[in-house]
Amino acid sequence: MDSVEEFDVCVVGGGVMGSCAAYSLADAGKSTVLLEQFPVPHTRGSSSGHSRITGLSDYGTPYMADIVSHGVKKWVKLLAAATTKGARSAPLLSVSNDQEVLKAKAKRMEKAGVPPRWIDVDTLNRDYKATFPSDRYAVADDSGLVLIANKCVTAAQFLFEKRGGVILDAWPVKEINAEENWVRVVGPRGVIKCTSLVLCPGPWAEQVLSPLGIHLPLKTLKTGIWYYKIKNTTLPRRNFNDLSIPNSFYYSTPELEYPGLIKFGIHEGVEVSPEEREKVDLSHLKEKVSNYLEKFFPQIESEPSIEESCMYTMTPDEEFILDHHPKHKNIVYACGFSGRGFQLAPAIGDMITAMVLGHDDIYDRTPFLSSRFSRNTSPTVSKI
Numbered sequence: 482m483d484s485v486e487e488f489d490v491c492v493v494g495g496g497v498m499g500s501c502a503a504y505s506l507a508d509a510g511k512s513t514v515l516l517e518q519f520p521v522p523h524t525r526g527s528s529s530g531h532s533r534i535t536g537l538s539d540y541g542t543p544y545m546a547d548i549v550s551h552g553v554k555k556w557v558k559l560l561a562a563a564t565t566k567g568a569r570s571a572p573l574l575s576v577s578n579d580q581e582v583l584k585a586k587a588k589r590m591e592k593a594g595v596p597p598r599w600i601d602v603d604t605l606n607r608d609y610k611a612t613f614p615s616d617r618y619a620v621a622d623d624s625g626l627v628l629i630a631n632k633c634v635t636a637a638q639f640l641f642e643k644r645g646g647v648i649l650d651a652w653p654v655k656e657i658n659a660e661e662n663w664v665r666v667v668g669p670r671g672v673i674k675c676t677s678l679v680l681c682p683g684p685w686a687e688q689v690l691s692p693l694g695i696h697l698p699l700k701t702l703k704t705g706i707w708y709y710k711i712k713n714t715t716l717p718r719r720n721f722n723d724l725s726i727p728n729s730f731y732y733s734t735p736e737l738e739y740p741g742l743i744k745f746g747i748h749e750g751v752e753v754s755p756e757e758r759e760k761v762d763l764s765h766l767k768e769k770v771s772n773y774l775e776k777f778f779p780q781i782e783s784e785p786s787i788e789e790s791c792m793y794t795m796t797p798d799e800e801f802i803l804d805h806h807p808k809h810k811n812i813v814y815a816c817g818f819s820g821r822g823f824q825l826a827p828a829i830g831d832m833i834t835a836m837v838l839g840h841d842d843i844y845d846r847t848p849f850l851s852s853r854f855s856r857n858t859s860p861t862v863s864k865i
């Protein structure tokens with residue numbers, strides 16, 4: 482018979498969402514265990530790697546403004562509490578051939594109290610030694626940061642343990658049995674009995690949630706990150722988005738993780754399950770980024786020196802999902818962050834804590850409910 486450990490709350494998934502939720506719950510006084518299937522830290526999910534962009538103008542929907550602001554402000558506090566240098570200031574520069582797109586961003590900045598800084602194309606080209614045509618506009622959001630992803634996740638886990646939280650890694654959850662007042666979480670290394678369960682499974686959401694009767698229209702995508710040599714020059718320390726292409730964008734973070742190299746990516750990927758990602762080839766995406774650099778950035782080599790990859794979990798409307806199990810209100814799940822949730826994670830952690838404690842929602846959750854997509858059934862025993 483496996484030993485049974487008891488906690489108030491069990492959080493499944495030691496990526497950025499699960500780690501921030503666990504910290505927030507422990508900070509609220511709940512005895513909490515964080516279960517992660519791989520040894521932490523690991524590179525198989527969505528939260529690994531070096532840099533993530535933040536910017537108060539980053540999200541298009543007005544209801545996101547307070548959540549982004551909460552997330553970014555709490556990252557700064559959390560990193561300070563952990564004495565971790567996990568964030569660097571880096572304005573978010575957005576470029577587009579559609580001035581209306583940028584005007585909307587500028588409005589969001591004004592609302593957040595950050596004066597938008599318009600940059601004309603000549604200055605843009607001078608700053609980046611670039612060759613953008615005269616139909617490009619650019620606006621800088623000076624609230625931007627680069628979050629150093631690995632350090633952020635480690636800091637959240639460190640503070641969680643400091644509050645008495647327990648991390649069990651290399652602990653894959655294989656079965657979830659929900660009863661009226663408690664949940665049993667079963668894995669090859671034991672059994673956890675808890676009053677509330679929080680599921681933050683990232684790209685494994687379908688495997689974890691569908692046996693519980695929660696069926697979501699999620700797509701998991703492998704995407705690439707490429708690092709390119711900067712040719713004998715220095716480029717501005719800015720995050721960068723080019724929003725000139727429909728339904729996608731190019732992005733970049735400043736030289737940081739590898740000396741002399743700058744990261745570029747494209748907000749696209751190839752659908753694949755997280756276990757099979759090595760089978761997928763991203764050459765066509767790499768080629769798009771290389772062609773883009775060749776066209777507009779002659780001071781950056783167009784062949785990458787380093788290639789890395791990561792997973793996106795996309796929803797059809799690219800808004801995340803944060804909800805209770807339809808039958809077991811003591812089960813909360815958060816997933817589908819659609820390639821842009823890192824900056825929100827401490828806010829999501831606090832929203833989850835409010836849900837677990839039965840408090841009023843901190844922010845209106847209507848846009849994030851799964852009922853916007855699906856009809857759920859709800860078995861009480863699930864084998865993953």
Ligand SMILES: Cc1cc2nc3c(=O)[nH]c(=O)nc-3n(C[C@H](O)[C@H](O)[C@H](O)COP(=O)(O)OP(=O)(O)OC[C@H]3O[C@@H](n4cnc5c(N)ncnc54)[C@H](O)[C@@H]3O)c2cc1C
Binds near residue numbers: 528654683790816822
């Ligand atoms: C290339 C790239 C660039 C990005 N850029 C940005 C950016 O600039 N700004 C931004 O805000 N966001 C960005 N994002 C998005 C952000 O990184 C993700 O939204 C976020 O990391 C999602 O975290 P998560 O905790 O939901 O998922 P994950 O990090 O994948 O965590 C889920 C965890 O659950 C564990 N798990 C799953 N199933 C089980 C099980 N059965 N038992 C135990 N553990 C289990 C997994 O092993 C995993 O560790 C980017 C993402 C990528 C890939």
